[in-house]
Amino acid sequence: MKTFFSEDHRAHFPQAELHGGQFVTPFERPSRIEHVLTRLKERGFAAPIAPDPADRAVVDALHAPDYLDFLETAWAEWKAEGFEGEIIAASFPARRMQTARPPRNIDGKVGYYALAAETAITEGTWAAAWSSMASAQAAQRAVAAGDRAAFALCRPPGHHAASDMYGGYCFLNNAAAVAEMFRRDGAAKVAVLDVDFHHGNGTQDIFYDRGDVFFASLHGAPEDAFPYFLGFADETGTGAGDGATANYPMAPGTGYGPWSEALDDALSRIRAFGAEALVLSLGVDTFKDDPISFFKLDSGDFLDMGARVARAGLPTVICMEGGYAIEAVGINTVNVLEGFNNA
Template structure:
């Protein structure tokens, strides 16, 4: 399995994240990637290459053009306004306000396009996000050309980014773009299977009214876990997308048994839907020692999850998402890939 990865991810390294009422070093940091790369090499999965340049055409089919312009220019606007630190949202449109009117001043514009203030923008964020996108797109091209599977070692991650908002460490929804690319290449129906601990609210947002992309997410119950305001089991899609959105929220302390049952149910529904290509949002923060999650999966469980996913027999792109137990993120990520390959 080939891995696509760009060194440009290092250009995005915010120095602060607001969590628990204090500023800390972000959990989503460059060293996460180093642990994954090292583990890939240790396990003999050393076919690691740089991606081609990003293609914005499929991105523009999914994302709001004003949002894309914002991501590209936010840092320069922020600095031009005399701001001294990193770009962090200070306020967002709440109930009773106008969520449809974008301010002209950059401080207001940031809040308009952001849904979680733990996520900062730096001078290198846009280039890093494009490099992450490029890795996902190159992985899709590899699979579209005949490979059974490919791994996009994306950083920053993507599944919390909606059609017009960033947050949850995410700026461009890589998995959604890959799904769109499979559709553009002729796949009649595509599935995005999100096994990250946190609900893939961005992916749900993008495809909620579409029948051609089935979205299934296994995640912490939003009553207890970020992103809190989306990810309930009764969110099934709307219009043409009715029934094509599958949420599996689970409670604190969930071990692998119930988690695997949810995975099997999602796999069965993907199989029954006649899906022709699969995108896996590969987060490994369901791990028992993850600092910002509450499931209890062991490292060996991720290998079994990979084997179960392989049972679909579909052309598959894995896009890296979360996983913040830094010293275990490489083991757990590669376990999924090895389980898939071993099956």
């Protein structure tokens, strides 16, 4: 299995995240990727391949033009306003406030496009997000050319990025772009399977009214877990997408037994949907020692997870999402890849 990865991810390293009422070093940081790279090498995987540039047309099809303009220019506007620190949202269009008129002031714009305040923007954020998108697209091209599967070692991750909002450490939706590319390459139907602990609200937002992309997410119950306001079981799609969304919210303390039952059900629905290609949003924050999650999967469970996904028998692109137990991220991620390869 080829791995696609860009060193440009290092350009995005905010120095602070608001967590539990304190500013802490972000849980989503460059060292996560270093552990994955080290483990890939230890387990004999081929050296990662630097991606070709991303196709902007694919991104434009998924994200609103004003949102992309914001991401590209936010840092320059922030500095022009005279602000010294990193960009962190401080005000939001809450209930009964207007959302049809984005503010002109950059401080207001940030809150308009942010869905949460934990995710900072830095001078290098756009470059890093674009390189992450490039890795995802390169992986899709490899699979479209005949590879059984490919791994996009994306950072920053993407599944919380909606059509016009960022947050949860995500800015551009890598998995959604891969699904869109499979469709453009001729697949009548595509599935996105999100196994990150946190609900893939951004991917759901992008495809919620489409009937050609099936989205399934296994995640912590939104009553208890970020992003809190999406991911309930009764969210099943709308319009042409009615029935093409499946959410599996699960309670604190969920172990691999019930979790794997949800995975099997999701895979069964993907087969029934008739998907011709699969995108796996791979977060390993379901691990029992993850600092911002509450599932109880062991490292060995990730081997079985990969094998179950492989048995779906679909051309598959695996996009890296979350996982914040830093020392174990490499082991758990590569276990999924080995489980897939050996199935």
